[in-house]
């Protein structure tokens with residue numbers, strides 16, 4: 001049943017002075033890489049750990065939104081394919097069975113398996129630095145991303161949120177359950193903060209699934225997680241919140 005809440009207003013945080021894309025990016029996602037450069041650099045930094053295209057499988061979770069496709073395509077090109085973990089908002093709902101399926105597809109010619117996980121929710125930022133807004137080819141009006149998170153903000157502003165598992169809206173209802181399990185019903189932030197909360201949930205879910213399905217003594221793996229940002233002129237950026245490898249059971253930072 002829908003839960004009645006007090007109407008909650010949400011607003012985009014506005015720093016002093018005129019906003020633009022770069023200011024918003026630098027303020028909230030400092031050090032973000034151009035999308036293709038990130039994929040190249042992240043691959044380059046794994047080679048000293050013995051993790052490379054010929055002996056590893058890439059596993060990717062991004063939002064289902066088609067504007068995430070260039071990022072996915074670049075990973076496919078760089079890693080010679082990728083197992084798709086994606087759901088709405090980049091959440092990980094494939095579970096133990098999905099993780100095991102991906103792992104069983106990894107190269108193991110040398111007797112060892114290696115996995116590279118990419119887990120990135122997304123957000124758009126327009127020319128004026130407004131979070132959520134983006135242009136889509138063939139559509140006249142301004143569009144938005146991530147639509148799944150914006151829908152939750154909209155429902156929250158109206159004071160009605162259902163936390164039931166909706167069989168006709170599985171991914172979105174699971175997303176709400178996970179978000180409100182972490183935040184509480186009265187703690188709806190703005191879109192930027194909600195995106196970062198989502199990223200933390202995705203990271204926690206990823207690490208729980210790794211714990212359940214990976215033996216770090218016999219398997220090496222890398223984790224890249226953060227936020228994909230869609231900027232003006234259809235240019236994407238990647239902000240890395242955390243990156244590390246686990247080689248021979250030892251965790252080490254990369255990037």
Ligand SMILES: [Zn+2]
Nearest residue numbers: 063065146147
């Ligand atoms: Zn989305």
